[in-house]
Amino acid sequence: MSQLDFSTRHLRYFVCTAELGQISQAAQQLNITQSAVTAAIKELENRLQVRLFERHPGGMVLTHAGRLFLDHCGQILNSVAACRDLGLEQEDVHGEIKVAATYTVLGYFLPFHLQRLAQLYPNLKIHLVELPRIAIEQGLLDGVLDIAVLLSSNVQNPQLRVHSFLDSQRHLWVGPGHRLLQQARVDFDDLRREPYIMLDVDESSDTTLAYWRAAGAEPRVVLQTSSIEAVRSMVGNGSGISILSDTVYRPWSLEGRKIHKITLQSPVPAMSLGVAWRADQDFSPAQRLFCDYFIHRLA
Numbered sequence: 001m002s003q004l005d006f007s008t009r010h011l012r013y014f015v016c017t018a019e020l021g022q023i024s025q026a027a028q029q030l031n032i033t034q035s036a037v038t039a040a041i042k043e044l045e046n047r048l049q050v051r052l053f054e055r056h057p058g059g060m061v062l063t064h065a066g067r068l069f070l071d072h073c074g075q076i077l078n079s080v081a082a083c084r085d086l087g088l089e090q091e092d093v094h095g096e097i098k099v100a101a102t103y104t105v106l107g108y109f110l111p112f113h114l115q116r117l118a119q120l121y122p123n124l125k126i127h128l129v130e131l132p133r134i135a136i137e138q139g140l141l142d143g144v145l146d147i148a149v150l151l152s153s154n155v156q157n158p159q160l161r162v163h164s165f166l167d168s169q170r171h172l173w174v175g176p177g178h179r180l181l182q183q184a185r186v187d188f189d190d191l192r193r194e195p196y197i198m199l200d201v202d203e204s205s206d207t208t209l210a211y212w213r214a215a216g217a218e219p220r221v222v223l224q225t226s227s228i229e230a231v232r233s234m235v236g237n238g239s240g241i242s243i244l245s246d247t248v249y250r251p252w253s254l255e256g257r258k259i260h261k262i263t264l265q266s267p268v269p270a271m272s273l274g275v276a277w278r279a280d281q282d283f284s285p286a287q288r289l290f291c292d293y294f295i296h297r298l299a
Contacts, residue, residue, distance in 0.1 A: 011073045013040040014052065018070050019251045021059040021258065067252060095286025096125040100136045100148040104202045105273060107228075108248045109166075110149055117293060124286055133203065140278050146287050149294065152274025154203050164274035165294045168245040171261040171268075173231075175238045180262060187265040188217040195222040195240035197231045207269070208243065215266045235259055245271035 052066035139145035236253030
């Protein structure tokens with residue numbers, strides 16, 4: 001075994017620790033011991049001959065080398081997952097489908113699965129377009145679109161069938177050193193005076209206001225933006241807080257500042273992802289293949 005040989009286990013333990021910032025939390029999520037996580041990270045650092053984390057009393061902070069390595073880990077783990085499915089391809093399925101996706105789904109979820117579908121089903125041709133939900137619903141009803149991948153929690157049209165395959169939990173995002181990180185319990189009452197960075201894409205601002213008001217509170221919005229990276233940077237820089245789903249969560253801002261997640265005591269609705277199609281539609285083999293991939297493999 002060469003010095004650089006390491007397993008996907010090492011990568012999974014490293015990624016989980018990087019995302020959560022705590023070995024104890026990573027061990028709990030992975031359902032293993034803390035010593036196993038610590039040993040895997042130490043072995044990984046020895047093999048790479050770089051320090052991946054700075055150890056602090058408050059947790060594990062990625063070094064510059066660690067942030068670079070984290071970017072590669074996602075690609076490696078995704079490629080391994082795709083390879084596991086190579087024996088499941090159905091090369092005899094031919095066809096073309098017109099697929100629409102909303103901004104959040106296309107930017108933060110769909111690309112990996114499109115690549116996976118292309119590997120599994122090389123004769124399936126997907127024509128993809130990004131559209132807002134209202135335009136997608138109309139396109140499905142008019143027959144311009146065959147199927148859509150979108151935030152299913154926003155779809156209420158009875159003429160469409162919707163199947164949710166993923167519920168992405170929403171958490172509070174705060175920057176490093178934020179006072180709320182020292183509290184054992186955090187709820188909406190603790191957030192009333194905090195500057196709030198409001199994401200305004202895929203109807204997220206309407207959803208946000210709805211669950212804030214259901215909790216009897218109102219966010220003190222200092223900026224409303226369609227840029228998730230802007231939200232991430234401002235939270236990381238200590239300019240405000242935000243509540244967003246785990247689908248768009250990344251542990252670091254573009255400037256390399258840590259983004260911490262906090263679970264609120266009051267319930268916050270999850271962001272549901274799903275596929276949608278016209279209710280009276282008869283599926284072609286290509287449409288069925290596409291839909292079944294998300295319903296049966298990801299549900």
